[in-house]
Amino acid sequence: MDKKERIYKTLSQIVGDEKWVSNSPVDCWAYSYDMTYKRPQMPNYVVLPKTPEEVQSILRLANAEKIPVVPFTAGTNIGGLCVPEQGGILMDLKRMDQILEINEEVRFAVIEPGVSQAQFAQELFKRGYRFGWPVGPPSASVLACAIHHGIGGMSGRYGLNSNHITGMEVVRPTGEILMCGSPAIRRDSWQSCMPLPRFDGLFTGTLGTTGVVTKLGLFIPPVPDYVHIGTFTADDLTDMEKFMRTFSKYEYSDDLTAISWWLSQVPIPYPYIEKPKGAPEWSGYTTLWAFTEKELENKIEVFNKVIKDLGKQGNTIKATDVPEESKKGRTQLPSQIVGSTKNYCKMGGGGIAWPGTFTPSNRWVGVYNLWKEIYTKKAKIALSPSTRVTMYRGCHYGMLRIMTPFPRDRPEEEANAAWCVREAAKVLIDAGGIPYKPPTDFAREINKRADPGWIDLICDIKDMLDPNGIMNPGKWGVR
Amino acid sequence: MPNNFKDLKWYSQFFRKCSKCGTCKSAYSYGPPPTNATICPQGEYFKLDSYYGSRSKSFHGHAILENKVDLTDPAIQEDMQKVIFSCTVCGGCQSQCLLDYKPWICDYIEEMRHHLVNRGIGPTKAEKIYQEKVIKDHNPYGETHSSRFNWLKDVKDLKTDGNMVYFAGCTASYRRTEIAKSTASVLSKLGEDWGVMGENEYCCGSPLLRAGLREEPEKLAQHNVDYINDHGFKTVVTACAGCYKVLSKEYEKWWGLKLKAKVMHTSEYLEEKMKKGELKLNNVPATVTYHDPCHMGRHMNHYEVDMEGKKQWKGSFVQIDKPGLYETPRNVLKAIPGIQFKEMYRNRDNSFCCGAGGGIKSSFPDVALETAKTRVKEAEGVEGVQKIVTPCPFCVTNLGDGAKALGSKMEVVDLIQLVDQALKK
Numbered sequence: 001m002d003k004k005e006r007i008y009k010t011l012s013q014i015v016g017d018e019k020w021v022s023n024s025p026v027d028c029w030a031y032s033y034d035m036t037y038k039r040p041q042m043p044n045y046v047v048l049p050k051t052p053e054e055v056q057s058i059l060r061l062a063n064a065e066k067i068p069v070v071p072f073t074a075g076t077n078i079g080g081l082c083v084p085e086q087g088g089i090l091m092d093l094k095r096m097d098q099i100l101e102i103n104e105e106v107r108f109a110v111i112e113p114g115v116s117q118a119q120f121a122q123e124l125f126k127r128g129y130r131f132g133w134p135v136g137p138p139s140a141s142v143l144a145c146a147i148h149h150g151i152g153g154m155s156g157r158y159g160l161n162s163n164h165i166t167g168m169e170v171v172r173p174t175g176e177i178l179m180c181g182s183p184a185i186r187r188d189s190w191q192s193c194m195p196l197p198r199f200d201g202l203f204t205g206t207l208g209t210t211g212v213v214t215k216l217g218l219f220i221p222p223v224p225d226y227v228h229i230g231t232f233t234a235d236d237l238t239d240m241e242k243f244m245r246t247f248s249k250y251e252y253s254d255d256l257t258a259i260s261w262w263l264s265q266v267p268i269p270y271p272y273i274e275k276p277k278g279a280p281e282w283s284g285y286t287t288l289w290a291f292t293e294k295e296l297e298n299k300i301e302v303f304n305k306v307i308k309d310l311g312k313q314g315n316t317i318k319a320t321d322v323p324e325e326s327k328k329g330r331t332q333l334p335s336q337i338v339g340s341t342k343n344y345c346k347m348g349g350g351g352i353a354w355p356g357t358f359t360p361s362n363r364w365v366g367v368y369n370l371w372k373e374i375y376t377k378k379a380k381i382a383l384s385p386s387t388r389v390t391m392y393r394g395c396h397y398g399m400l401r402i403m404t405p406f407p408r409d410r411p412e413e414e415a416n417a418a419w420c421v422r423e424a425a426k427v428l429i430d431a432g433g434i435p436y437k438p439p440t441d442f443a444r445e446i447n448k449r450a451d452p453g454w455i456d457l458i459c460d461i462k463d464m465l466d467p468n469g470i471m472n473p474g475k476w477g478v479r
Numbered sequence: 480m481p482n483n484f485k486d487l488k489w490y491s492q493f494f495r496k497c498s499k500c501g502t503c504k505s506a507y508s509y510g511p512p513p514t515n516a517t518i519c520p521q522g523e524y525f526k527l528d529s530y531y532g533s534r535s536k537s538f539h540g541h542a543i544l545e546n547k548v549d550l551t552d553p554a555i556q557e558d559m560q561k562v563i564f565s566c567t568v569c570g571g572c573q574s575q576c577l578l579d580y581k582p583w584i585c586d587y588i589e590e591m592r593h594h595l596v597n598r599g600i601g602p603t604k605a606e607k608i609y610q611e612k613v614i615k616d617h618n619p620y621g622e623t624h625s626s627r628f629n630w631l632k633d634v635k636d637l638k639t640d641g642n643m644v645y646f647a648g649c650t651a652s653y654r655r656t657e658i659a660k661s662t663a664s665v666l667s668k669l670g671e672d673w674g675v676m677g678e679n680e681y682c683c684g685s686p687l688l689r690a691g692l693r694e695e696p697e698k699l700a701q702h703n704v705d706y707i708n709d710h711g712f713k714t715v716v717t718a719c720a721g722c723y724k725v726l727s728k729e730y731e732k733w734w735g736l737k738l739k740a741k742v743m744h745t746s747e748y749l750e751e752k753m754k755k756g757e758l759k760l761n762n763v764p765a766t767v768t769y770h771d772p773c774h775m776g777r778h779m780n781h782y783e784v785d786m787e788g789k790k791q792w793k794g795s796f797v798q799i800d801k802p803g804l805y806e807t808p809r810n811v812l813k814a815i816p817g818i819q820f821k822e823m824y825r826n827r828d829n830s831f832c833c834g835a836g837g838g839i840k841s842s843f844p845d846v847a848l849e850t851a852k853t854r855v856k857e858a859e860g861v862e863g864v865q866k867i868v869t870p871c872p873f874c875v876t877n878l879g880d881g882a883k884a885l886g887s888k889m890e891v892v893d894l895i896q897l898v899d900q901a902l903k904k
């Protein structure tokens with residue numbers, strides 16, 4: 001039996017049925033690219049395990065055969081992160097799709113990797129709980145989002161989705177299984193990763209390069225009874241950022257986001273068009289949730305006061321009145337509409353990429369101006385600077401990202417978009433921002449600028465956990 | 480005859496716009512409350528992303544057109560045939576997609592089949608067998624053409640002329656004759672001046688079209704259209720969702736063949752009667768749910784597309800400007816006194832296919848049966864429901880098979896049978 005056949009047979013034995021394994025190029029092709037401009041690269045096998053034990057056996061096999069393994073849940077990461085750089089086994093985790101527990105007394109849920117945003121939303125809502133829903137596709141994995149520092153509608157109040165992690169079960173690249181956080185001490189206790197050493201960090205933000213997370217505990221906050229969506233505009237990002245910084249000090253917003261004029265168009269204009277004269281360049285919204293009417297009133301009062309006070313100082317920030325329908329979209333997440341990429345790439349034609357970053361808010365303006373220069377002046381085909389900023393909990397920092405649609409069927413235009421995105425990432429990293437879920441080209445740029453000690457540590461950890469370098473090789477650009 | 484079919488390259492302008500977002504893999508709506516359900520029978524059965532939703536089909540389109548896989552290799556041919564021909568072409572994925580690819584999804588899947596058939600990579604063995612039967616005997620069941628109207632032996636005062644012609648279709652004629660008889664009974668009870676085509680009714684062509692054939696169904700279409708037009712019928716009614724789609728939409732869409740008669744599904748005909756106050760129905764005590772046949776529901780959605788870019792941009796999907804037949808059959812069902820109607824979780828655009836369509840019942844019977852079982856279980860989960868009502872003989876057959884395989888007490892009946900039961904003599 002040749003190697004290919006042997007691996008196929010062993011994988012079939014591990015998952016109990018040939019139905020859950022394929023080495024057919026027809027199946028593998030459907031895992032070879034995503035919505036970004038990343039060139040297609042096929043895995044050699046696709047396997048769909050159902051249990052952590054099956055994951056363990058697959059990883060042991062991969063080590064024995066020295067073939068790469070790429071964890072995959074829905075492949076919507078906007079970074080080519082599930083495109084196998086070196087072929088190998090694509091481990092599709094969608095059959096591990098159980099919500100194992102929703103503990104209302106302690107307020108946590110335990111989920112498997114294949115649980116989708118839509119599935120989780122449905123179950124949590126029934127019980128009056130919520131999660132930091134991203135504006136990503138409803139079919140995407142909650143777990144993959146959380147372990148990769150995903151951002152959602154509660155990042156102003158509770159921080160990144162990775163802050164919600166209370167524990168995890170992980171299969172190490174060499175096949176050993178372990179628990180992190182409180183369940184490491186007692187299996188049914190999923191309240192917090194602390195006060196233990198944060199070993200969950202070894203498997204968080206690592207793009208599937210350090211192991212396969214097979215269970216995840218998440219804190220689930222309740223859905224408050226009252227909500228107000230405050231909307232506002234400013235003539236420029238300087239004024240908008242000043243407002244966001246000032247208002248975020250109160251920690252009243254679950255979500256505090258602003259978008260440039262081009263992103264507020266649905267869909268994003270492709271290619272670039274001029275903003276009409278007089279239209280404010282930035283518009284924004286904040287979701288103010290409250291448990292009592294009084295609490296809500298207070299939040300609204302402060303929101304209005306901050307706008308008024310800044311206005312007196314000459315800031316162009318203004319409260320606006322937008323139709324209820326468009327306000328709804330701010331809380332109705334996960335959303336089929338935004339998740340379907342309708343807003344983002346409908347006009348562009350199928351392709352979407354962006355440098356999504358965590359950047360200190362006092363650098364937003366500088367970076368945005370450089371991005372505008374790249375997108376509207378330097379690019380061969382001018383593109384819309386469709387930019388979003390969101391303030392997170394904690395320091396005055398947050399998301400700064402420029403959504404870049406492109407047509408999939410016109411290689412020159414695709415290359416133009418790819419050039420813009422890469423250039424945008426470079427100026428951003430130079431300014432101190434850091435791209436999240438970085439595709440390989442961003443990772444290279446990050447590593448070029450990174451502290452050598454940090455690079456050494458990441459290499460040492462990778463060598464320790466994954467001596468044969470089988471886990472999603474090539475991502476993070478270090479090994 | 481010239482036709483309006485487009486080739487795969489033409490469709491590539493739309494499937495290339497698929498962003499690979501995966502929204503077509505399940506049916507989700509924010510609500511509130513948020514609802515989430517499976518939508519793709521093929522994906523649910525095979526689980527690999529190469530089978531899930533219209534997303535997978537756009538991957539395969541690239542693979543085929545750009546030679547990303549070696550389609551001269553027999554093993555790859557087999558795999559490609561499996562991924563393309565095991566889809567029920569139910570359009571569940573189409574209902575979820577919001578990009579410009581949306582309006583074209585089902586037509587495109589069938590064109591992929593056609594493309595493969597032209598290269599000898601299809602049809603499936605099972606399809607080949609039934610296709611030969613359709614060509615020879617004008618039905619896919621291997622029955623003789625002359626026995627097509629055996630069910631009519633019991634029907635009194637039968638005519639082959641009149642204002643209205645009842646197009647029975649193959650499934651009702653050969654396999655679900657109780658549905659054909661109920662239809663005849665309802666038309667007679669309502670005093671309609673109706674007739675049948677008798678020996679002149681040929682298969683509508685749906686089983687061939689769904690499998691990617693082009694010339695053979697055209698012959699059937701031409702025959703049926705000529706006969707109906709030549710005989711001066713004013714209305715064609717059919718109780719079959721598949722025939723309804725083909726007669727009312729596809730003869731003209733693909734071959735420009737215009738029926739002079741108005742095509743109506745029996746549920747439309749009954750709703751019209753109801754509106755005129757001409758439908759007097761007796762009590763039929765039962766708690767029922769309704770299953771939307773794909774061919775009557777979402778396949779009949781009409782999509783506004785801006786081909787010239789006058790409103791939006793070239794080739795953009797604007798909106799669904801006319802929905803399929805969702806409310807009409809429900810209105811008829813709800814009008815029957817004694818009927819307690821309860822909706823299944825997945826309904827209308829988000830309905831879960833019965834599993835029989837797209838040639839699956841013969842080519843991939845396991846997929847068809849599992850899908851039917853899933854749907855029957857869903858109905859079982861609705862409190863008190865005793866019957867699944869659906870206006871399509873093919874759905875009745877497959878859901879019935881599903882109920883049987885489950886050992887379920889759930890009854891599956893055609894809407895027209897319930898109406899027949901309820902109609903005063």
Ligand SMILES: Cc1cc2nc3c(=O)[nH]c(=O)nc-3n(C[C@H](O)[C@H](O)[C@H](O)COP(=O)(O)OP(=O)(O)OC[C@H]3O[C@@H](n4cnc5c(N)ncnc54)[C@H](O)[C@@H]3O)c2cc1C
Nearest residue numbers: 073074075076077134135136141144145150151207208213
């Ligand atoms: C239009 C659009 C908008 C988006 N908006 C947001 C947003 O607002 N916020 C946000 O956070 N994200 C956003 N995303 C990104 C993405 O949808 C989410 O992060 C999503 O949850 C990722 O899930 P996935 O199943 O697609 O992951 P995949 O793409 O399948 O995987 C992502 C990474 O996780 C690894 N991985 C997957 N499963 C495991 C596992 N069990 N163990 C270890 N590694 C694993 C993979 O190897 C890969 O590196 C958006 C995406 C789109 C298309």
Ligand code: SF4
Nearest residue numbers: 497498500501503576
């Ligand atoms: S078919 Fe539509 S919904 Fe499905 S992945 Fe493509 S764009 Fe998204």
Ligand code: SF4
Nearest residue numbers: 519566568569570572
């Ligand atoms: S048509 Fe139906 S079976 Fe086929 S891919 Fe779409 S949802 Fe799945």
